[in-house]
Structures are given as structure tokens and as C-alpha cells.
Amino acid sequence: MRDRLFMLVIIMLATAFFGEMKVNPFGGSFRFSLGIAAFFFGLLWFQSLPVLLTGFLTGTFICGFRVGLDMMISHTAPLDSLQAHLPSAFYYFSFSLLIHLSRARQYLEFPLGVGLIGATVDFASNMVELFVRQLFGDFPDLTLQSIMMLLFFGALRSFFAVGLYNNFMIRQVRAVGEVRQQELEKLRMINTELYGEAFYLRKSMSHLEEITRESYQLYTRLLMSENTESYKALHIAEHVHEVKKDSQRLLAGLSKIINQEGLDSSLAITDLCQLVIRANQKYAEMIGKRIQFMMTCEVDLSTSQIYELLSVLNNLVANAVEAIPSAGWIELAVELRQRDIVFHVLDNGPGIPREEREWVFEPGYTTKYDQAGNASTGIGLTHARGIVHSLKGNLGIVNDHKQLTHFEVTIPTDQLLRKESVL
Numbered sequence: 001m002r003d004r005l006f007m008l009v010i011i012m013l014a015t016a017f018f019g020e021m022k023v024n025p026f027g028g029s030f031r032f033s034l035g036i037a038a039f040f041f042g043l044l045w046f047q048s049l050p051v052l053l054t055g056f057l058t059g060t061f062i063c064g065f066r067v068g069l070d071m072m073i074s075h076t077a078p079l080d081s082l083q084a085h086l087p088s089a090f091y092y093f094s095f096s097l098l099i100h101l102s103r104a105r106q107y108l109e110f111p112l113g114v115g116l117i118g119a120t121v122d123f124a125s126n127m128v129e130l131f132v133r134q135l136f137g138d139f140p141d142l143t144l145q146s147i148m149m150l151l152f153f154g155a156l157r158s159f160f161a162v163g164l165y166n167n168f169m170i171r172q173v174r175a176v177g178e179v180r181q182q183e184l185e186k187l188r189m190i191n192t193e194l195y196g197e198a199f200y201l202r203k204s205m206s207h208l209e210e211i212t213r214e215s216y217q218l219y220t221r222l223l224m225s226e227n228t229e230s231y232k233a234l235h236i237a238e239h240v241h242e243v244k245k246d247s248q249r250l251l252a253g254l255s256k257i258i259n260q261e262g263l264d265s266s267l268a269i270t271d272l273c274q275l276v277i278r279a280n281q282k283y284a285e286m287i288g289k290r291i292q293f294m295m296t297c298e299v300d301l302s303t304s305q306i307y308e309l310l311s312v313l314n315n316l317v318a319n320a321v322e323a324i325p326s327a328g329w330i331e332l333a334v335e336l337r338q339r340d341i342v343f344h345v346l347d348n349g350p351g352i353p354r355e356e357r358e359w360v361f362e363p364g365y366t367t368k369y370d371q372a373g374n375a376s377t378g379i380g381l382t383h384a385r386g387i388v389h390s391l392k393g394n395l396g397i398v399n400d401h402k403q404l405t406h407f408e409v410t411i412p413t414d415q416l417l418r419k420e421s422v423l
């Protein structure tokens with residue numbers, strides 16, 4: 001209720017204010033002003049307001065507002081001022097009535113139609129006002145020239161209000177679209193993290209399957225040799241089997257979340273790389289580093305392996321961000337090489353010693369420590385290489401002559417275009 005009252009007050013004040021930006025084309029008190037443009041825009045924008053009540057209150061307020069101005073500025077007698085401005089109230093009464101009957105607000109997706117309706121209603125309302133003025137003896141007889149002027153100004157004010165409304169709506173839609181895009185990017189990043197967890201869970205399930213099989217085989221061997229400890233092997237196999245079933249349920253839940261509705265099943269590789277760049281720009285800003293990011297993509301294709309690529313590229317670019325001391329640059333480049341798509345991640349950080357380049361992909365290898373001196377897990381590159389291998393590709397370090405860190409990811413094009421995910 002308070003919101004509606006606030007909207008109503010805005011419309012009345014705006015209409016009164018812009019109503020004083022006027023011309024008097026025929027002499028007397030009749031005016032062309034921007035007040036009706038403001039009123040029409042308010043009716044279109046604040047669609048929760050009832051049209052008839054808004055028109056009645058606005059018309060009454062306009063009449064009282066103008067009478068008050070006359071009394072304060074020109075010291076006009078109240079009755080004379082009321083006679084001059086009362087016909088304006090009838091204009092707003094008739095305008096809101098005709099807008100209500102025409103149901104103009106139901107056709108807002110057709111701006112031209114709404115503009116024509118508004119122009120027609122404006123002209124008809126002007127005719128009502130002029131008729132009332134003639135009853136009060138305040139207006140001469142209409143001529144063809146005055147009618148054409150009424151039509152012109154009616155169309156001008158109507159299309160101005162409709163154009164302003166559509167301009168605001170376009171800005172609003174763009175703002176909503178940007179927020180939606182940010183939400184989708186955030187959701188993709190969350191899904192990428194979940195994909196990494198699901199990837200490891202799937203690997204663990206294969207190990208659990210192997211452990212279950214070996215435990216059961218041990219049980220049968222012990223049973224055949226009449227070993228009294230055979231039941232323990234069976235007990236282990238049963239418990240591992242239960243853990244495997246729980247893992248399957250977790251994997252099914254993660255898969256459902258990752259493949260949730262609202263996200264496209266494929267994404268242009270250029271857009272995917274831009275997503276990686278934007279995410280790591282924010283990461284670099286968060287940890288207080290000045291890093292220039294560059295991206296070149298010569299591949300005009302889309303991929304369905306979104307989370308796989310995001311996991312790999314985010315890992316490599318984030319590692320580059322962390323490796324650069326305080327300022328530097330990172331480049332992400334994509335090219336076609338025969339039947340492969342090749343991703344290059346380069347940075348001008350301190351680099352990786354040549355003798356350690358074969359160790360960086362081993363689990364537990366790390367050069368990163370937190371403020372307390374605790375080492376990182378050292379499984380990021382191992383994880384990235386595992387994903388690339390699952391796509392039948394290769395991840396390695398390029399031995400450039402320049403002092404750069406250069407990771408190269410090579411994946412067959414058909415693996416990135418296939419519909420099913422490795423998950």
C-alpha cells in the first residue's frame with residue numbers, strides 16, 4: 001500500500017512539474033505541456049496502479065496545484081483561476097478513462113500500437129477539455145489548423161512517453177541479462193569444482209571395485225584352505241562394497257547437479273576461455289596482484305566438454321596467477337593443429353626449473369605454501385592431466401627458449417565435440 005501511494009505521489013508531482021513547461025498556442029488558459037507525457041509514462045511504468053483512480057487524483061491535484069500557483073504568483077481570484085484550470089482536470093479524467101477502456105497497458109510489447117493508442121486518446125482528451133472550455137466561454141471555435149495542431153502534439157507526446165518507457169525497459173532487460181550472465185558464470189564455476197570432486201570420486205570407485213574383488217578372492221582362497229580367518233576377508237569385502245554403493249549414490253547426485261537445467265549443454269570455446277579469464281582476473285584482484293590477461297582464440301567451435309575444459313584451464317591459469325610475485329602477464333591462446341585443438345597457457349612468472357618439469361605432474365609435488373608454512377596438496381596438475389588423458393589428449397610443459405612458463409594442452413577435436421561427458 002505504501003509503495004502504491006509513493007508511486008501515485010511521484011506521478012502527480014512529475015505531472016504538475018512538467019505541466020508548467022508549456023506553450024499556449026491558442027491564447028487563453030489552454031496549454032500544450034510535457035505534463036501529459038509524464039502522466040502517460042507513469043501509467044505505463046507503474047502498472048500496479050489503477051488507471052481510473054490515478055487519473056482522477058492526478059486531475060484533481062493538477063487543478064488545485066495550478067489554482068494555488070495563480071493565487072501565489074499572479075494573485076488571481078480563486079474562482080477565476082478555478083474556471084481557467086478546471087477543464088484541465090477533465091482532460092486527465094477522460095485520458096485515464098480512455099486508456100482504461102482501450103487496455104493500452106496490455107499491448108506494451110507493441111510500442112507502435114501503444115503510441116497510436118496514446119496519440120488517439122490524447123487528441124480525444126484535448127477535445128473534451130476544449131468542449132468544457134467552450135462551455136465556460138474560454139475558447140474560440142475550432143479550425144482545421146487547430147485540429148491538426150492537436151493531432152501533432154498528441155502524437156508527439158504519446159510517442160515520446162512510449163519511447164522513454166521502452167528505453168528504460170531495454171536498460172532494465174540488459175541489467176537483468178548481465179546479472180543472469182554473472183549468475184550463470186558463477187554456477188558454471190561451482191559446477192566445475194563439483195566436476196573435479198566427481199572425477200576423483202569416480203576414480204575412487206574403480207579402486208573400490210578392485211579392492212572388493214580382491215577381498216572376495218582372498219576370502220575364497222582362505223575358505224578353500226579352511227583358514228579360520230576367512231570370514232574377516234568376507235567382512236572386508238562386504239564393507240568395501242557398501243562404501244562403493246554410497247559412492248555411487250554421491251556420484252549420481254553430483255551428476256544431477258552438474259547437468260542441471262538452465263545451463264546450455266555446449267559452449268563456444270571462445271566464450272569458455274573468456275570465462276576462465278574473467279574468473280582469474282577477479283582472483284588476481286582478490287589476492288592483490290596486478291596481472292595483465294591476454295587471450296587469442298583461432299577456433300570457431302563449441303564444445304560439450306565444458307566442465308572438463310574449465311577444470312583444466314582454470315587450474316593452469318590459477319597456478320600462473322599464484323606463481324607471479326606481484327605483477328606480470330598471462331596469455332591463454334587456442335589454435336587448431338591438424339585434428340587437434342591446442343590450448344597454450346603462458347606466464348612470465350619465475351618459471352619451473354628444467355630438472356623439475358617431470359615432477360610437477362606427480363601427486364604431492366608443490367612449490368606453494370600458505371602463510372603458516374603449510375604445503376599445498378600438490379594434486380592440481382595431476383588432476384588436470386588425468387582429465388586431459390580421459391579426453392585422449394596430452395598435457396605437458398613446452399621447453400621455450402624464452403624465460404616463460406608454457407603449458408600446452410592438446411586434445412583431439414572430436415573429443416571436444418562429442419555429446420556425452422567423461423563424467
